[in-house]
Amino acid sequence: MTSETTTETRKNLSSDAKGLIADARNDITIPFFNETLQPADDTLIERGGGLGLKIYDQIERDTHAYAVLQKRKRLLLARDWDVDAASDKPRDIEAADFVRQTLQKLQFDDICEGLLDATLKGFAVSEIVWKRDGNRIIPERIVSHDQRRFVFGEDWQPRLLTWQNMSKGIELPQRKFIVHRFGVKGNNPYGLGLGSRLFWAVLFKREGVAFWLHYLDKFAGPTIVGKTPLGSLPAEQRKLLNTLTRMRTSAASVVPMDTDVSFLEAARSGSVSYGEWLAYWDKQITICINGETLTTDIGANGSRAASETHADILSLLVGSDGDLLSGTLKSQLAQWLIDYNYPGAGVPDIWRVKPEDEKQAAETRKSKADAASATDKALVAVLRTAGMIDDDEAAREMIVGSGIVDHLSETAIERLVEARFAFMEGGKRGRDLRQAAEENPMFAQLFGDRSKKN
Template sequence: MSRRKHKSRPKAQPVAHAEAPRKNLPAEARTLIANVQNDITIPYYSGLLQHADDTLIQQGGGKGLALYDEIERDTHAGAMLEKRRNALISRVWEVEPGGDLPRDKRAAELVEKCFKALPFDQICKGLLKATLKGFAVGEVVWKRDGSEILPASIVIHDQRRFGFDRDWQPRLLTLSNMQPGEQLPERKFVVHRFGVEGNNPYGLGLGSRLFWAVLFKREGIAFWLHFLEKFAGPTVVGKTPYGMLTEEQNKLLNTLLSVRTASAITAPIGTEIEFLEASRSGTVTYEEFVSYWDRQISICVTGETLTTQVGANGGNRALGEVHQEQLDVLADSDGDLLADTLRSQLCQWIVDYNLPGAAVPSVWRIRPKNEQAEAGTRKTKAEAAKVLDDAIKQIVKQAGAFEDDEVAREYIVSFDITDALSDKAIDALVEARHDFAGADVEPDPFVTGDPAMFSATRLKKKR
């Protein structure tokens, strides 16, 4: 706190007509009013909620979520999705206790022991499939180990096998029960969601946006292949004389079709054969069209392009670091969502089975340190501390011109850079000011005060 005098602020007055707080909550405050049953964005409700993904509804054609499997078959889209998942999975994870009590710490140790016994990274990577499709489901197989109940394995299932009821509980769709599906036991299925909005338990994954980019890219490649085919083998044109019979024309056509593989052909006299070469002008190419959609895919998945694509003019290292930071931010976001899922479901179930009442621990993926950036920060702080230290030394040295301790103190605290010092530290500087008189200190730009001028100003104010 600054040692300068401040005017006291008037105390806030209570509102004159403030209502007394209600002791009991009304029933409406404890329930969800805008619920599934009155949601006009849901086409119909029959015990099983439907997807709210317009792309899936309009373009699915009965495939359902399998439509988005085609996105991962695209080399670039699949690689970018894998890159985003690996950006999180490659980080080290740790379990943080939910409280400070010994019971809470035992719960964290138990959860950590469970996860170390499982292929935890593989399980997390499977749950991160929700990034593309909106949700992912993992089934927990429990076992008894002495007095403890622990997860023996977690199997990631195909999302098409599940639906959700109005309480967002998963239901297993079977051939004998597609509507509304089989009811599932509690503490059995872990559901991780991405892009949840409103009353949509299915989430909204990146597939809704990536579908179009991959589709247009695929169509562009199809035209590109057709174009290359025209360049590789030009179209053969055979001009026949008037009056040639249809049968003879068909024979000539079959002969011309063999031109691509044959080194020599025979044609009737009077037949004119020529090659129609494919030609084009301008700078627009199919490659640019495909590269454009690759960039859109990169932006959609990772928010950047420079870590995977370099332009014709090359990349910039500083810009590349900025793009890498964007990827780290997305990994942080994915990690936070996954940590919330694990804490509210799997970690909660382990605690409920074994240590009921203990605080539920959290599982975090730690972002790796940027050693170069931290070294630069430490260097900058050290340089700033040295400048500040030299400035304070210069102030104390000049304060040695005052014999009166109170005047010397007023002079020292008149500089903003001493505001962070405690009263005890200021007293020590005042007492040691004469020891700095002979010190060899370089003039510092922070120190603008002159003891003589300060003393004259102070004397004038007293008069």
């Protein structure tokens, strides 16, 4: 019977189902394959040239782009972080405590900030320097590296470019380099960061500033015109031109008596607002990074309700960044700490606490506390009534019949029966759980901790 059941429930799995068929070797979107994969970022391919990812560093030179990027990053880093055990098993709990204590000894926020550079560039790499601490192996420090120093092989493992090997790089040891990725799609271990989209907005904004400066130079001040007598020598004309040029930055100047100097005001119809051009691209930058605008600039038509809605959108993006980072930290840093120190234990989660989770947890705690308080009041009322019954069996039936003690063991119910007289109304108007716990040792042993919370 057991043999037949095993045969019936066993499922066949083909060899093709166990591997990746659409891999990098047969990917038609990869122009050529030479053991290392190349970035699939069109912006980087078209505009990177010899600079590579350096062009995305230039994005942060724009004050608005830098501020909005920092806002998204800092909102995540400002959240508390925690480590949750993989299960309730003692070994898993001990392993989680070890990981938490290890991270507390490091500059954990700085480590996360370095890895979050992947949001802009697609990926980030940090190196772990390990050390022995008694019978444990822990990180001494974790150092962020420039992404331009790395390429990725077919196995998605990082390879370090050196002066001796500038194309394929050198193989790196396991459990050494943390790689965090953003925007991964297909066979592209480099990810696709926001820089691919921000590059154009910042470029167009920068070009607009250049035109604006040219406009101000041409129209903000008049053009000085100097007229010399007919037949003046070229040397005299050049001398006058130099004098007029200096007049643009000086309060007074001296020219020959027979020279006619006038000011030509540039005139044009209509309005030219380069400020609107720059504001437009600032708005596009904000939308690209934060998914909204009102938490950065409420504008003339903004409202509190709209800004709160936009804040929720930003919170979702920040939460998504936190989830991605948590996955990286769990699958790499936490996994390696467990492999070295608690082999076989469950890998704990390292995560940033979301405000909505904190609110929900607080509401849950309040709901449980209110329910417990109501149950306690009902229990006190039942015990007061049972205290008027001398017969233990009858009192027991009355207490059990109330349905309030269904979750208690037989031993606990017997102790309630014995302690029922402590709740009879006397000179005072009855006693609550705390008073009963103080006056009745058996009741205190059963409900002491619970009564203190109320």
